[in-house]
Amino acid sequence: MGIPQAASLQDIYQNGTWRVRPARSDKQVTVQALLSSLTLTTEPDSIFWSVDNTVWEKYSTGGIYRLLKNHGNKVPWNHIIWSKGGIPKHNFMAWLATLNRLPTKDRLLQWGLNVDPNCLLCSTTAESRDHLILECSYSASLWRRFSMRLGLTMPLSWGLMISALLSLTGPVWYKRLCCLVWKLAIYSLWVERNSRLHRQNYRSVDSLAATMDRTIRNRINSLRDANPVAASTMYQFWIQSST
Structure with missing residues (x-):
């Protein structure tokens, strides 16, 4: 798709347009579809966890485990x-x-x-x-x-x-x-x-x-x-x- 390995998002996003080559495979079509749904802003970058459409202030291993595990019915004992x-x-x-x-x-x-x-x-x-x-x-x-x-x-x-x-x-x-x-x-x-x-x-x-x-x-x-x-x-x- 013509994206250098060391490129940042800013390098391929100019004037509200993603500057990438036309898609030539189904996977590239998927990537382009995702990029077209995103818009960059001038706000500084930040890291956060988004789980089930909920933003977490900090990561929780227990919370992720509960989301991934199979939730069966609790036994009486x-x-x-x-x-x-x-x-x-x-x-x-x-x-x-x-x-x-x-x-x-x-x-x-x-x-x-x-x-x-x-x-x-x-x-x-x-x-x-x-x-x-x-x-x-x-x-x-x-x-x-x-x-x-x-x-x-x-x-x-x-x-x-x-x-x-x-x-x-x-x-x-x-x-x-x-x-x-x-x-x-x-x-x-x-x-x-x-x-x-x-x-x-x-x-x-x-x-x-x-x-x-x-x-x-x-x-x-x-x-x-x-x-x-x-x-x-x-x-x-x-x-x-x-x-």
């Missing part, structure tokens, strides 16, 4: 998975577990892999998500310890467990603590399962529970700057429930 104050890797693991997307042995067998179907935590029953995280004697023992500390009766059924978390009552800090412990338990059981599978490293329920307790205390302390009153109340509750 959304807020217990992505609860405020949660640990990201625990949130992600709980999300996978809720969708039943963890690569448990029952799913590996469905994919055609030749694996021992028995649970790595109890070695007596076929491994599935529900068995590994809830029904296994090892897992059930862990849940009983922390359910008692929270004053809950945690059902050993995935659907009922989600319903119990959705129907929690009490202060906001208590609900957040329950969700924090729930997701940590899922994460810890999955890590223990993988540790036995890949490194033949076995921990007792007592050892796993002690590690979880330290993680909860550290997480609560990390929330003090954002909400010191809620963090203090949560910490006192957690300490007192261990006695």
Whole structure:
């Protein structure tokens, strides 16, 4: 189109006319059509973001992500998975577990892999998500310890467990603590399962529970700057429930 590589818009726009060669392809026709719809002014150049015909004062990565993502309907358990104050890797693991997307042995067998179907935590029953995280004697023992500390009766059924978390009552800090412990338990059981599978490293329920307790205390302390009153109340509750 006869436009030098180093040309500016001012170089090819003179007296209200775009000085370019006649179009010789469909793409050039498209460019010329666009140019004909534009008019240069003497105002100084400025940079701005225009999204959906709305001018943004500053760029927002989150805003662009929300525009590009597929907006599906929110599931009812959304807020217990992505609860405020949660640990990201625990949130992600709980999300996978809720969708039943963890690569448990029952799913590996469905994919055609030749694996021992028995649970790595109890070695007596076929491994599935529900068995590994809830029904296994090892897992059930862990849940009983922390359910008692929270004053809950945690059902050993995935659907009922989600319903119990959705129907929690009490202060906001208590609900957040329950969700924090729930997701940590899922994460810890999955890590223990993988540790036995890949490194033949076995921990007792007592050892796993002690590690979880330290993680909860550290997480609560990390929330003090954002909400010191809620963090203090949560910490006192957690300490007192261990006695």
